[in-house]
Amino acid sequence: xxxxxxxxxxxxxxxxxxxxxxxxxxxxxxxxxxxxxxxxxxxxxxxxxxxxxxxxxxxxxxxxxxxxxxxxxxxxxxxxxxxxxxxxxxxxxxxxxxxxxxxxxxxxxxxxxxxxxxxxxxxxxxxxxxxxxxxxxxxxxxxxxxxxxxxxxxxxxxxxxxxxxxxxxxxxxxxxxxxxxxxxxxxxxxxxxxxxxxxxxxxxxxxxxxxxxxxxxxxxxxxxxxxxxxxxxxxxxxxxxxxxxxxxxxxxxxxxxxxxxxxxxxxxxxxxxxxxxxxxxxxxxxxxxxxxxxxxxxxxxxxxxxxxxxxxxxxxxxxxxxxxxxxxxxxxxxxxxxxxxxxxxxxxxxxxxxxxxxxxxxxxxxxxxxxxxxxxxxxxxxxxxxxxxxxxxxxxxxxxxxxxxxxxxxxxxxxxxxxxxxxxxxxxxxxxxxxxxxxxxxxxxxxxxxxxxxxxxxxxxxxxxxxxxxxxxxxxxxxxxxxxxxxxxxxxxxx
Numbered sequence: 001x002x003x004x005x006x007x008x009x010x011x012x013x014x015x016x017x018x019x020x021x022x023x024x025x026x027x028x029x030x031x032x033x034x035x036x037x038x039x040x041x042x043x044x045x046x047x048x049x050x051x052x053x054x055x056x057x058x059x060x061x062x063x064x065x066x067x068x069x070x071x072x073x074x075x076x077x078x079x080x081x082x083x084x085x086x087x088x089x090x091x092x093x094x095x096x097x098x099x100x101x102x103x104x105x106x107x108x109x110x111x112x113x114x115x116x117x118x119x120x121x122x123x124x125x126x127x128x129x130x131x132x133x134x135x136x137x138x139x140x141x142x143x144x145x146x147x148x149x150x151x152x153x154x155x156x157x158x159x160x161x162x163x164x165x166x167x168x169x170x171x172x173x174x175x176x177x178x179x180x181x182x183x184x185x186x187x188x189x190x191x192x193x194x195x196x197x198x199x200x201x202x203x204x205x206x207x208x209x210x211x212x213x214x215x216x217x218x219x220x221x222x223x224x225x226x227x228x229x230x231x232x233x234x235x236x237x238x239x240x241x242x243x244x245x246x247x248x249x250x251x252x253x254x255x256x257x258x259x260x261x262x263x264x265x266x267x268x269x270x271x272x273x274x275x276x277x278x279x280x281x282x283x284x285x286x287x288x289x290x291x292x293x294x295x296x297x298x299x300x301x302x303x304x305x306x307x308x309x310x311x312x313x314x315x316x317x318x319x320x321x322x323x324x325x326x327x328x329x330x331x332x333x334x335x336x337x338x339x340x341x342x343x344x345x346x347x348x349x350x351x352x353x354x355x356x357x358x359x360x361x362x363x364x365x366x367x368x369x370x371x372x373x374x375x376x377x378x379x380x381x382x383x384x385x386x387x388x389x390x391x392x393x394x395x396x397x398x399x400x401x402x403x404x405x406x407x408x409x410x411x412x413x414x415x416x417x418x419x420x421x422x423x424x425x426x427x428x429x430x431x432x433x434x435x436x437x438x439x440x441x442x443x444x445x446x447x448x449x450x451x452x453x454x455x456x457x458x459x460x461x462x463x464x465x466x467x468x469x470x471x472x473x474x475x476x477x478x479x480x481x482x483x484x485x486x487x488x489x490x491x492x493x494x495x
Contacts, residue, residue, distance in 0.1 A: 005332045012329040015318045016352070022315055023355035025308050030362050032202035037366075039205045041253050043160035050082055051162070053155055053218070054138030058088045058128045060121070062146035063095040064414040064425065065263070069146050070102040074111045078155045084137050085113040088128040090121045093426075123232035124406065125214075130230040138221065145215035147263040147412045149177065154260065158218045161253050168223030168250035169242070171200065172216040175261035178415050184271065184477070187381050188264040190374070194363040197256065199309075204254040208305045209246045214238035216260035223250050234288060235405070236281025243289045243306070247296065266415045266422050268477040269431050272391045274410040279313040279392040283399035286310035316392035323389060323441055323467060327448040334455060353463065356382055383466050387474030390438050423484050435478040442472035 001009075055073055059066050066089075073085055085106075089099050096117060103115040116132055123130060133141065140162060144150055158170040173196045179189035203210040212219070214237070224230070227245035234240045246252065265271040293306045357378045364371040398405060411427035414420065422428075445468035452461050 001332070008325060008328055009332060011321065012325040015322045015325070019315060019318055019322070020351040022308070022312065023352040026355040026359045029198050029202045030359060032206045032208075033198045033362075036202070036205035040257075041161070041204075041255065043163055045163045046160050047163060050079060051139045051159065052082045052084070052137060053078060053140045053142060053159065054084045054086060054132075054136040054221075055142045055144065056086045056088055056129055056132050056136070057144055057146070058090075058125050058132075059095065059099065059146045060090045060125075060128075060409050061093050061095050061427065062091070062409075062412060063093060063098050065146045065412045066095050066099045067102045068414065069144065069148065070099065070106060070113075072149045073144060074106045074109075074113065075152050076150065076155055077152045080110060080112065083112060083155075085111065086132045086136065087113065087115045088132045089115065089117045090124075090128055091117075123230075125409075126230040126232035126237035129237075130232075133221070133224070133230070136221070140218055141221050141224070142218040143215055144260070145262075147410075148215055149261045150216065151258075151260065154258070155218070157255065157258050162220055164251070166249070166251045167220065167253055168227075168245050169212050169217055169219050170253045170255060171210075171212055172255055172258040172260045173197070173200075174213070174216060175259040176264050177261045178263055178266065178417070178420075181266055181415055181418060181420075183377075183380060184268060184384075185264050185266055186377055187384050188271065190360055190364065190377060190381055191385075192264070193367055194360050196254075197363045197366055198359060200254040201256055203305060203309075204252065206301075208302055209243060209309070210252060210254060211242035211309075212238045212252070216262070220250075223248075226250070234281050234284035235277050236285055239282060240285045240288060243285065243293065243310075247289070247292060247298075263412055263415060265410055266413065267411070267428060267481050268474060269428065269482060270411045272388070272431070272434075272474070272478070273408050275388055276391055276395040277408055277410075279316065280395035280399045280405070282310060282313050283396050287399070313392060313396055316389050317396050319386065319389040320393040323445075323471075326464070326467070327444065327451070330448065330452065330457065330460060334457060353382060353466070356385070379466065380469075383470035383473060385470070386467050387438065387470030387472075389471075390434055390441070391474075394434070428482065431478060431482065435475045435482075438471045438475035438478070442468055442470075442475055445471060 106113050161167050161170045176189040200210045290310050364374045413422040413425050449464045
């Protein structure tokens, strides 16, 4: 072998081993969940006198869903004299008039609701929450993003947990009102279910750290202040505050059975924008708080889980390297002999991919009686996860090199059922270069699949097809949806 071939193979196997380690960690999360699944959290007691609660609704250019959000929150079952609602509107379009009208209508009906509009979007969502908190009257603060429709019993079911003076935050599970709209929305719903049910459920019930998800949760106001308040030096202010609060000794509660319905993105570019923000923000938070966690006196298990949680998005960087190296390494090893390739490659790939399938299979089994019929989505789920490699690798690199970017909120179109349509509505995004890179990778893997078939390397074909379909699907859907339905696509700087 030449030195270049040796370096290629060494790099390839190094990446595969690390990805396999994170794959085995998914098995560990499933183990934690199953071990503690019967440990349902219960409040210590009930308040003799209910506390005052402020509900914050941060919105930015949400003309299609602002009215729905405000109306649903005003239906919360809580004493009106103890409930304050803040509409924190940073919008620069028609959303301001939509939100103001809704606030006036609800105020006329006797709801204690106020409209706060900032001209300068300083600090983005974290800045809006911080500004609202300065004039809030509640001891506890619930937060809902624009795409949520909280159930009326949300406060009745979460507030009693604060009878425990150590509890800082209670998080509900996200529901999906439009999960059956398309293949993309179905995959997103399964991805989110895995995050909440197994990650949050496994971590919380095992005494490990987990995070507030930015919405559908309620905070003890004094805990926010004690942890240093909302800070806007990352794009995931929720993850950042969560770890700072838990480092201070505060405890969090996850309620598996309390579901807050929400709308998942129906457009590929909106989905990518959301994933980019989450990936970039998580790496920013990792750089900010992980050193403090590792230097702390926390138990080893807490530190280890925090490490895996906060570094998980580095896997996309490794996936990018793997995508480039897969074809040349396959050619090199085929010329050396296919037996070694199957002996080493397939087990490592299996460890990385089978863990994903097992993770989401267990999650669907926990949530749905028809979980077996949902297994057909697992190959598509893995493919779309791979297809996000370019998008999220860019996010990781931007975080590592301190490239600043705005908080790009995820467009919502009020898509609740099959009859609803998003084409022709505002807020769609213009992304030209990235889909071209994804398309090139999709064609690259198409050629690799043909090479494997032509040379009888059948053991690698299923894995290659996952990469091929993932890149082609994310690229082509981005391109098609971007140019569908007229001239209402926003430039990147307008998002």
